[in-house]
Every structure is written in C-alpha cells, then in structure tokens.
C-alpha cells in the first residue's frame with residue numbers, strides 16, 4: 001500500500017491523497033461503504049460501484065461467526081467471495097465485541113450522567129446483532145454469539161488471524177472501544193490494554209503477512225479525555241503501522257477536538273480513518289481535521305428505514321406529502337434512483353413494504369454521501385473548500 005498526498009488544505013490538517021492498494025487506488029478523502037456481512041445491504045456490487053463507491057468494509061465479528069473466516073479464505077478472500085473487485089477493508093471486531101457487549105447488564109442511566117445519549121454517535125450495527133455478553137480479560141475478550149449463544153474467545157492474535165483469512169487489503173488492530181460514559185480510571189486501563197493489543201496485533205500481522213499484500217492500521221482510542229487521546233496517538237504512532245484508525249464512541253460535541261488532538265500527532269505521511277462516522281457535517285469536520293477515510297452504516301441503514309438524504313436535510317419518504325409528489329428525490333441528482341423514479345413511487349414501495357424500496361433509497365443515500373466526499377475532495381483541489389463547506393452547511397439542516 002502506498003499513500004501519496006496530492007494537495008493540502010491551507011490553514012488546517014486537511015489533505016487530498018491517493019491510497020494505492022493491491023485492488024486499485026482510493027482517491028482520498030473517501031467514504032467507505034459498509035458491507036457488514038460481505039454485502040452492502042440491499043445492493044449488489046454493481047449498484048455499490050455505480051453509486052461511486054471505491055472501497056467496501058466488512059465486519060470481522062459477523063464474518064467470523066457466519067459463514068466463518070475459513071470459508072471466506074477458501075472462496076479467495078472477501079472481495080472475491082462477494083464479487084467486489086475493488087479495494088476492501090475489515091475492522092478488527094473490537095467495536096462489535098465491546099461497544100454493546102461490555103455495556104450489557106450495566107446501568108444504562110450512567111450514560112445520561114455524562115452526556116446526553118441523543119448526542120452519541122449511532123452504533124455501527126443493529127442492536128439485535130450485538131453480542132449478548134462480553135467479558136474482558138488482559139489477554140482478550142470472551143463473548144456469547146448473538147446467533148446461537150456459543151461462547152468465543154478473541155485475542156489480538158486471533159483477530160489478526162481471522163482478518164488474514166478474510167483477506168482484505170486493509171485490516172485493523174484489535175482494540176477495546178470504551179463508552180464515553182466510563183470513568184477515567186476505566187478509560188486508562190482500557191487504553192493500556194488497547195496499546196498492548198496493538199503491539200501483539202502487529203507482531204502477529206508481520207508473521208502472517210509474508211506476501212506483504214495486507215496493510216495493518218493501528219487504532220487510537222482514549223475516549224473524550226484529551227490527555228488520553230494524545231497519549232494514545234503518541235503510542236500508536238510509535239509502532240510500525242501502515243495507517244491509523246481513530247476509534248471510540250464519541251459524544252457528538254467532542255468529536256472535532258478529539259480528531260484534531262489525534263491528527264496533530266499522527267505522522268502526516270500515513271492515512272487516517274475515522275471509524276464509524278459519516279454524517280454530512282462530520283465529513284466536513286473530519287476532512288478539515290486531517291481524516292482521509294470514513295465509514296458508516298447510515299446511508300444504507302437510514303435508506304432501508306425510508307430516511308433519505310437531500311441537500312436541505314433528511315426527509316422521511318413515508319410522509320403524506322410525498323404520496324403524490326412525482327418529482328425525483330433530488331432534481332439534479334445523478335444517481336440511478338433519481339434518474340428513474342419519483343418520490344411518489346418510492347413512497348408507494350415503502351408503504352407496500354416492497355423490497356425494492358430499501359434498494360432505491362440506499363442507492364440514493366450511498367450516492368449522496370460518497371459524492372459529497374468527492375465534492376469535498378474536489379473543493380480542496382480547487383481551493384474552494386471553505387466556501388463549499390459554508391454553502392453546504394447553510395442549506396443542510398441535520399435535524
């Protein structure tokens with residue numbers, strides 16, 4: 001993997017680059033489509049590609065449980081298995097194992113004491129897919145499968161072995177993702193674990209990466225605490241990773257400062273991925289603060305539920321007013337859905353619970369977000385980033 005910076009955004013950490021992988025180039029900043037179970041929900045790979053997607057990310061936790069990483073390896077890796085010829089990534093499984101798993105059984109009201117839960121970034125997967133129990137030890141984590149209740153034990157070595165079997169171009173070190181609701185002492189302990197696991201992930205990766213085709217990204221954690229975020233960035237930076245992920249469940253109001261603290265420390269010449277984040281306002285914030293890659297389930301998850309992105313904000317297509325609205329979702333949108341279907345038709349599909357509903361909405365939403373990042377990239381090339389950001393955010397109402 002080679003990362004080349006083409007242009008920098010003046011007065012900020014932002015940059016435009018090209019990330020070359022064995023399966024092709026990714027023009028950065030880029031939005032990564034999430035294909036949790038080796039499928040971007042309700043879309044086939046041609047539709048994903050036509051929406052402008054350059055790279056797809058699968059979830060280690062899900063693919064390990066079903067169909068099993070050995071089967072994906074036998075199929076020739078995740079890309080071949082799912083018929084996606086472009087670049088691929090997998091996450092480490094840490095987020096899935098911990099985020100809800102570790103919170104399982106704890107007093108939920110703890111969250112509200114620290115921050116308004118509505119400000120928390122939505123989780124990257126559906127609650128029904130969460131592990132039912134997770135127990136963290138120094139060596140790894142044991143958890144109960146959400147599918148059949150079977151008990152599994154994942155160590156950093158195991159996560160890397162699974163990810164090598166899945167065979168994506170870019171993989172992630174195993175980390176512990178803590179809730180911002182946890183106290184400082186817990187955050188410190190968790191960070192120490194994440195750092196030890198980063199070292200162990202790297203050792204295992206070097207052992208397995210004999211053909212040198214797979215790139216490993218380390219993950220910076222540290223919650224909402226400035227000193228811990230900076231400490232984590234310093235430590236992870238000191239290890240021989242090919243790039244970096246910025247992890248954690250953020251409170252929305254902390255996100256930009258956390259990203260800035262971290263990216264001021266991380267080496268400029270390596271790519272950075274802000275994990276699980278991808279709402280329009282977050283994309284501008286991330287790019288401006290030096291993020292190269294984003295992934296988020298929002299475009300497809302919202303799409304399946306009938307919530308659709310537009311330049312003026314999200315619309316709920318099931319609203320009565322769309323029943324006889326024969327305009328496309330957006331007049332000037334170049335996506336397949338907008339070129340061929342009306343709001344009334346899509347609303348009708350949702351009311352009738354037709355399968356095509358989720359597909360058409362997801363095509364538009366994915367196109368909207370992927371294309372937004374492309375436009376942000378172009379605006380940096382054209383020296384119009386700040387004007388574009390101002391204009392977009394003036395029109396876009398997030399709530």
Ligand SMILES: [Zn+2]
Nearest residue numbers: 333335338364
């Ligand atoms: Zn469209």
